Amino acid sequence: MDRQLRTKVAFSGYRRPLAGTQPDYLHPSYVSSRKRAPSKSLIAIPATLTELTGPRFASEEVTTGESDLTRQHGGAPLGERIIVNGQVVDEDGRPVGGTLIEIWQANAAGRYAHESDQHDAPLDPNFSGGGRLITNGDGRYSFTTIKPGAYPWGNHDNAWRPAHIHFSIFGPAFATRLVTQMYFPGDPLLAADPLWNSIADENARSRLVSAFDWETTSPGYALGYCFNIVLRGREQTPMEE
Amino acid sequence: MRLAATPSQTVGPFFAIGMHTVDIAFEPAGERLTIQGRVLDGDGNGVNDAVIETWQTDSAGRYADRSSRGWGRVVTDASGTFRFSTTKPGRLMGVGDVVHAPHIAVAIFARGLLKHLFTRIYFPDEPSNATDHILALVPDDRRTTLIARPSGPNRFEWNIVLQGKDETAFFEF
Numbered sequence: 001m002d003r004q005l006r007t008k009v010a011f012s013g014y015r016r017p018l019a020g021t022q023p024d025y026l027h028p029s030y031v032s033s034r035k036r037a038p039s040k041s042l043i044a045i046p047a048t049l050t051e052l053t054g055p056r057f058a059s060e061e062v063t064t065g066e067s068d069l070t071r072q073h074g075g076a077p078l079g080e081r082i083i084v085n086g087q088v089v090d091e092d093g094r095p096v097g098g099t100l101i102e103i104w105q106a107n108a109a110g111r112y113a114h115e116s117d118q119h120d121a122p123l124d125p126n127f128s129g130g131g132r133l134i135t136n137g138d139g140r141y142s143f144t145t146i147k148p149g150a151y152p153w154g155n156h157d158n159a160w161r162p163a164h165i166h167f168s169i170f171g172p173a174f175a176t177r178l179v180t181q182m183y184f185p186g187d188p189l190l191a192a193d194p195l196w197n198s199i200a201d202e203n204a205r206s207r208l209v210s211a212f213d214w215e216t217t218s219p220g221y222a223l224g225y226c227f228n229i230v231l232r233g234r235e236q237t238p239m240e241e
Numbered sequence: 242m243r244l245a246a247t248p249s250q251t252v253g254p255f256f257a258i259g260m261h262t263v264d265i266a267f268e269p270a271g272e273r274l275t276i277q278g279r280v281l282d283g284d285g286n287g288v289n290d291a292v293i294e295t296w297q298t299d300s301a302g303r304y305a306d307r308s309s310r311g312w313g314r315v316v317t318d319a320s321g322t323f324r325f326s327t328t329k330p331g332r333l334m335g336v337g338d339v340v341h342a343p344h345i346a347v348a349i350f351a352r353g354l355l356k357h358l359f360t361r362i363y364f365p366d367e368p369s370n371a372t373d374h375i376l377a378l379v380p381d382d383r384r385t386t387l388i389a390r391p392s393g394p395n396r397f398e399w400n401i402v403l404q405g406k407d408e409t410a411f412f413e414f
Contacts, residue, residue: 013414021245023355032251032353035283036403040383042413045375048335050346050361051414053304055296055312091244104259112255116290130259166253168260174296174346175414179357181250198355199248207247230244 013047014175014232015091020201027198031155047175054173057100059134067133069103069145077127077146079108081222084182084210085142088135088169091233095139096176102132102168103143110149110163119151144222150189162189162196171231182227183209249356254290256350262292262314271300271328276362276389276397279321280349283404287321291351293401295325295362297344302331332369342373349401359412362399363388375412383410 025037070077088096106112106129109121113128127146135141148163164181171177183190190196190209199205207230216224252260280288295313298304305311315323333341345362363370365388370376376384386409389397402409 015243016413018243018245022248023250025355025358027355030251030353030355033355034353035286036288036351036353037355038358038408038411039283039404040408040410042411043378045378045412045414047414048341048375049304049333050296050341050344053296055305055310089244091246093242093244102259102261104256112258114255114258116254128258132259132261166250166256166259168252168256174348177294177348177357178247178249179252179350180247195250195355198250201245204245204248207245208250230247232246233243 011234013235015235021204023198030194051175052173062132062134066131067143069131072128073126075126077124079146082147083144083216083222083224085216086227088139088229090231096171097135097137097139099135100170101141103165104130105148105165108146108149110151160189162187162193176231185209185212251355252350254352256292274329274395275326276399277324278400280317280401288351289317289319289321291317293323294348296346297330298333300328300331302333340369342367342369360409361387379410386410
């Protein structure tokens with residue numbers, strides 16, 4: 001039998017980010033980063049099975065009701081009802097299905113239902129601000145919630161966080177873990193926000209802003225926003241064996 | 242085609258609203274351990290709003306299957322202290338019969354961290370530490386930051402120093 005040279009694609013890890021598309025650890029205008037950012041260089045390691053694998057969550061661990069933050073209590077929360085949906089894909093555009101997304105946010109008045117949030121704005125007894133779901137086979141997700149309010153914080157004089165929803169996504173591997181924040185289009189506070197500005201690349205930064213979406217908007221019920229999420233893609237090295 | 246990955250942003254201080262904490266659920270087989278430590282900032286102050294996620298093999302060196310999740314999440318208290326109990330991970334066979342020393346992979350999130358940090362917990366008195374090729378990439382004087390210290394029967398202490406002289410060795414991959 002003739003010996004054949006075969007080309008295969010080996011999966012050797014996940015790609016490093018494109019320049020400027022991720023924040024640095026130290027961003028001095030974000031005051032909390034000054035004492036928490038590592039001062040020594042990170043140590044580059046090859047991805048091993050530890051980084052190439054990751055936890056899986058079964059759909060039965062999450063109930064469908066956890067994706068609707070407006071129905072977690074006896075009454076309707078105050079504020080503007082919204083639907084946020086989108087698709088989770090990797091850098092190669094492949095849908096990431098079956099992955100856990102967790103969100104958390106302030107209420108319509110800009111206050112978190114958390115004991116250490118001391119902002120003098122009302123708490124809403126009908127809004128806790130946390131939700132989760134597992135993406136469907138196409139990587140798609142949909143949350144129903146309340147548009148969060150802006151709130152002041154102590155970072156600098158007259159500092160206000162733009163309205164945002166925190167997102168946590170696992171993806172297929174320990175290497176793909178992502179926590180980020182979704183912002184709203186046209187928010188005048190974005191330009192002055194040190195967290196948003198921690199991302200040097202303007203295009204990358206703008207991808208954290210959701211798009212108002214008529215297709216998602218539900219007649220007589222809620223405005224719709226679309227927020228697509230891209231996780232790290234696989235490094236593929238052609239090899240001959 | 243390459244899309245660019247969505248940028249990371251800090252978890253902020255209020256993540257507990259959405260990030261449920263879970264114990265590491267393992268089959269009972271194996272040696273049970275408790276690991277306790279503190280997350281410390283550049284001034285040596287405890288970080289009271291950090292969340293730590295762990296990922297590890299079972300005692301036989303296998304990643305999650307139906308009987309073992311392998312993943313856990315804990316948060317720090319007012320003093321920056323965290324604690325979790327788990328099964329000691331086994332040695333892991335890698336590509337080309339490379340043996341990895343028992344380790345727990347750790348991701349650290351906190352207010353002030355615009356991206357999470359990655360590191361590993363190794364165990365003292367493990368012969369395979371000497372040939373672990375990830376430990377070998379860590380400069381000698383920083384390797385001790387990755388090795389848990391015995392603090393009692395089946396108990397270990399392991400701190401995470403975010404910044405400064407005794408800074409924990411953090412990885413990128």
